[in-house]
Amino acid sequence: MDFIKDVTDNTYHILFLDISMPNIDGITLSKELVKLSPETIIIFISTQEDLVFEAFGMNVFSFIKKEELSRKLEQVFLNTLNYLKENDSLFLKTMEGNIFVKVNEIYYFSSINRKIYLHTQRECSRVNYMFLKILSKELPPLFMFINRSTIVNVKHVEIYSKDSVIISNDSKDKLYISRGRQKEVLEHILKYRSKDKNIWML
The missing domain is CATH 2.40.50.1020 (LytTr DNA-binding domain)
Known part of the structure; x- marks a missing residue:
């Protein structure tokens, strides 16, 4: 819930999101994010593979099973960076760190x-x-x-x-x-x- 408040003032390019969370589940949160931050790319990390399909079309870029996280995280992350680069975003170095800017x-x-x-x-x-x-x-x-x-x-x-x-x-x-x-x-x-x-x- 704190994140929903924060996202109205800050830009998040990539969000790694669990499905099972207290107060609000990841599927519901992804639907809220489409309204608040449509440019944010979502990558689900969960054991509940069957539920991920409910959120596809909601800026969901990929899904990683929790048990495969250490093996697949790097490649999924690199694929996401390449996607951002190819879709009119620039990777720039700032004083606060590296950022993507449309x-x-x-x-x-x-x-x-x-x-x-x-x-x-x-x-x-x-x-x-x-x-x-x-x-x-x-x-x-x-x-x-x-x-x-x-x-x-x-x-x-x-x-x-x-x-x-x-x-x-x-x-x-x-x-x-x-x-x-x-x-x-x-x-x-x-x-x-x-x-x-x-x-x-x-």
Whole structure:
């Protein structure tokens, strides 16, 4: 029950869940999680194999029998990581530890006083990279440098002008494009947003 309260404020990418628990069983909890945290992947660990089928379709990715846990856990975990990587999630190093972040949730990265920050729909947090150039190698083509200290997710460019972009977050952040990158940024936006009607070109 404490976990249900906690999941409303925190993101969990992978949940290892038993079926038999006090107060609320794992099947019921998985149904609640679909409403509260639809992105969370569930892996059941239980002796009650027959009950797992009730929850499939509820973000249940896999099932491990308790007696096979030590033998199968590593492979199931690796399969889950690969699934996240292949489904538009990035594996990033932060000051608090390694995290998965959905590409669609990322607005931009910024470098301030030699510290790199991740700006998402949920928060702004520091990521553990020395330089943006190193980080950029791990990003998909949707991301672009608009100046030497900012990498933007093209999906979240709401307004473009020759020297700046406005991001589609609540604060409508205005980010400046360096003179030497203006042509490159325009070409990048036209390439990845040409069919998108939700961007203003000024």
